[in-house]
Amino acid sequence: MSIPVGQIFGFLGANGAGKTTTIRMLCGLTKPSAGIGTIGGLNIWKDRFRIRSRFGYVPQKFSLYSDLTVGENLRFFAGAYRVPAGKIRDRTHKVLCDMDLETREPERAGSLSGGYKQLLAIACALIHEPTLLFLDEPTAGLDPTHRQAIWDLIYELSQSGTTIFVTTHYMDEAERCTDVGFVDGGRLIAKGSPRDLKENLKGHLLEVQVEPAMVAMFEFRKLAGVYGADLRSGNVRLQVEDPDALLHAWQIHWPFPDLRFLGFNWVEPDMEDVFLAYSRGYYRPDTNQEESAHLALTV
Numbered sequence: 001m002s003i004p005v006g007q008i009f010g011f012l013g014a015n016g017a018g019k020t021t022t023i024r025m026l027c028g029l030t031k032p033s034a035g036i037g038t039i040g041g042l043n044i045w046k047d048r049f050r051i052r053s054r055f056g057y058v059p060q061k062f063s064l065y066s067d068l069t070v071g072e073n074l075r076f077f078a079g080a081y082r083v084p085a086g087k088i089r090d091r092t093h094k095v096l097c098d099m100d101l102e103t104r105e106p107e108r109a110g111s112l113s114g115g116y117k118q119l120l121a122i123a124c125a126l127i128h129e130p131t132l133l134f135l136d137e138p139t140a141g142l143d144p145t146h147r148q149a150i151w152d153l154i155y156e157l158s159q160s161g162t163t164i165f166v167t168t169h170y171m172d173e174a175e176r177c178t179d180v181g182f183v184d185g186g187r188l189i190a191k192g193s194p195r196d197l198k199e200n201l202k203g204h205l206l207e208v209q210v211e212p213a214m215v216a217m218f219e220f221r222k223l224a225g226v227y228g229a230d231l232r233s234g235n236v237r238l239q240v241e242d243p244d245a246l247l248h249a250w251q252i253h254w255p256f257p258d259l260r261f262l263g264f265n266w267v268e269p270d271m272e273d274v275f276l277a278y279s280r281g282y283y284r285p286d287t288n289q290e291e292s293a294h295l296a297l298t299v
Helices: 019-026 048-054 070-080 085-098 114-126 144-159 194-199 213-220 243-252 271-279
Strands: 008-012 036-039 055-058 132-136 163-167 179-184 187-192 205-211 226-232 235-240 260-266 294-297
Touching (some): 008 019, 019 132, 019 163, 019 294, 085 114, 114 144, 187 194, 205 213, 235 243
Parallel strands (some): 008 179, 036 294
Antiparallel strands (some): 205 260
């Protein structure tokens, strides 16, 4: 696959699917066992020391120096990224302003709240003005205010031409990406815009109003041809092989005497439906793949 300049690419998959491993390979921290990866035309392993100045990386866990202040962390990473000495002060001031960290410059990084720690981590990754930014679950555990602040920043960076490669388990964040890829077991199983991926599920989603809903959910999961049943706003949303046939059969005979069928409606899929479909294996495109995969990021 290829990711062009300025795109916000969401990389999705269940825990252990290979998201962080992929990012570590792209960053030159893990040697690929097969395939080819390039960033700006440079090989991610052979040229890893040349391309490190082109990207910033924010890992899942806070990895800055807790005993240093906000300002000291920024100046340290500016030096590590070889920012010219004459520009460090201006760069530091800029990222402090962009991240709303101006008043916290003298505070120790370890004393910051989770949201400000994440903002500081992103600030350190941006101190050298990279054209590519890797964000590994950047908003995990944050409150809605800080989540929105980080996404506002992502939009601004994208508009200025920075390419964003982000992993997330929040499906509302996946909706905000320009393109999304699903990985499973180290293989890319789907890629496209959120709209296109949702379109692929149309005609498969049936929402049933039934009481008691939780009992019904477990009963529906036992039925042949039902890929998944989940509670949504008090109703049971079904992913079914042949929903029309299932409805027709229920109209002839309702097989659950302890459940009250109140009605149904067809629903438009959202990214959570798409995630469940691919992560649980309900839908899979043609899995015939070349032995050597190629991932290219243009920066």
